[in-house]
Amino acid sequence: MFIWFMYQMEEEIRSQSTSVRNAWESAHRKSSEIQDMASGAMGFVVSGSGTSFNASLFLSLLLNDSGRPAVPVAPSEVGTYIRSLGRNAIYVFFSQSGESRDTVRAAREAAESGARIISFTNSQESTLSKLSDLEIYLSVGPEKAVAATKSFTAMLMASLEFCSAIQGSCSEAVMRKVAASVGQVVGQAENLQVVSADNYIFLGSGYSYVTAREAALKLRETASVRTEAFIAQEFEHGYIQVAGSKDAVVTFSEDQVTARIREECTSFGAQVLDGSLGSQVIRGFDYPERCVLEIIPWQLYAMRLAQSRGLNPDRPDRLTKVLR
Numbered sequence: 233m234f235i236w237f238m239y240q241m242e243e244e245i246r247s248q249s250t251s252v253r254n255a256w257e258s259a260h261r262k263s264s265e266i267q268d269m270a271s272g273a274m275g276f277v278v279s280g281s282g283t284s285f286n287a288s289l290f291l292s293l294l295l296n297d298s299g300r301p302a303v304p305v306a307p308s309e310v311g312t313y314i315r316s317l318g319r320n321a322i323y324v325f326f327s328q329s330g331e332s333r334d335t336v337r338a339a340r341e342a343a344e345s346g347a348r349i350i351s352f353t354n355s356q357e358s359t360l361s362k363l364s365d366l367e368i369y370l371s372v373g374p375e376k377a378v379a380a381t382k383s384f385t386a387m388l389m390a391s392l393e394f395c396s397a398i399q400g401s402c403s404e405a406v407m408r409k410v411a412a413s414v415g416q417v418v419g420q421a422e423n424l425q426v427v428s429a430d431n432y433i434f435l436g437s438g439y440s441y442v443t444a445r446e447a448a449l450k451l452r453e454t455a456s457v458r459t460e461a462f463i464a465q466e467f468e469h470g471y472i473q474v475a476g477s478k479d480a481v482v483t484f485s486e487d488q489v490t491a492r493i494r495e496e497c498t499s500f501g502a503q504v505l506d507g508s509l510g511s512q513v514i515r516g517f518d519y520p521e522r523c524v525l526e527i528i529p530w531q532l533y534a535m536r537l538a539q540s541r542g543l544n545p546d547r548p549d550r551l552t553k554v555l556r
């Protein structure tokens with residue numbers, strides 16, 4: 233059956249139950265190569281731009297949690313690590329297009345130093361793929377809306393399997409559970425109401441900071457609203473001073489610090505929202521896999537907020553899909 237969507241972004245958001253499976257399968261097919269390459273590596277330098285940086289942060293957390301030192305770095309800073317770690321590290325690059333200029337430049341520098349490169353891309357013919365010793369192809373089909381949606385969740389799912397492969401295990405059961413829940417998460421977010429705010433502040437910690445950053449980026453890119461993302465405790469070290477009654481504060485973490493921040497923000501009149509937007513399905517998942525689902529309502533939220541502001545979420549006027 234052919235269903236017509238007003239925006240490419242909506243079609244891409246709704247296709248994620250399939251795209252996360254595809255990405256997982258691609259990573260799974262490379263399990264033994266991943267294991268071979270990772271054995272003996274001193275650590276990982278993980279990099280990407282925009283949404284791909286947020287995926288880098290996710291993979292770095294996963295690697296560190298499994299006892300493999302990893303650092304997430306913006307592509308323009310990778311050179312510093314090449315100079316200090318050289319070929320002892322593996323350099324991992326995320327890029328939907330495989331063509332973002334800063335990412336390609338960093339990968340080229342790493343390749344010229346003789347270091348090994350792993351990439352996660354959605355284009356097998358890309359410059360980044362050609363520079364890579366091992367490519368994990370996301371296989372999510374063309375992503376046309378400027379803001380990344382399905383490629384992001386694909387990067388997270390492929391990262392989960394990447395880490396399982398390093399540990400000699402397999403994340404298939406997790407993937408099946410997550411993929412089966414995408415439709416329900418989208419359904420629950422169907423009637424979400426956007427709030428009116430001058431500024432959105434997203435707070436998380438650990439894995440939920442990845443979601444906080446990506447949600448902030450989605451709203452910025454598509455709805456042209458000012459957004460910030462903080463590690464919840466950091467918010468108390470400064471930004472709380474300038475937050476006010478015209479702000480929306482969205483919390484993903486559920487610890488005591490966050491509860492205190494929520495109370496304080498409510499007291500000065502900010503609108504405080506729960507990051508799961510009330511979804512019991514999302515709340516039924518633990519981190520790290522929860523990240524794959526948790527961003528989906530915010531992808532839809534960003535699209536609806538853009539619509540309510542008379543903007544086309546697919547085509548922000550100052551951004552391009554690929555910054556070559």
Ligand SMILES: N[C@@H]1[C@@H](O)[C@H](O)[C@@H](COP(=O)(O)O)O[C@@H]1O
Pocket residue numbers: 281282283284326327328329330331332335378379380453551552553554555
């Ligand atoms: N506006 C886009 C972002 O939405 C995207 O996240 C980034 C990285 O793209 P890629 O993943 O293709 O390297 O590039 C551009 O800046």
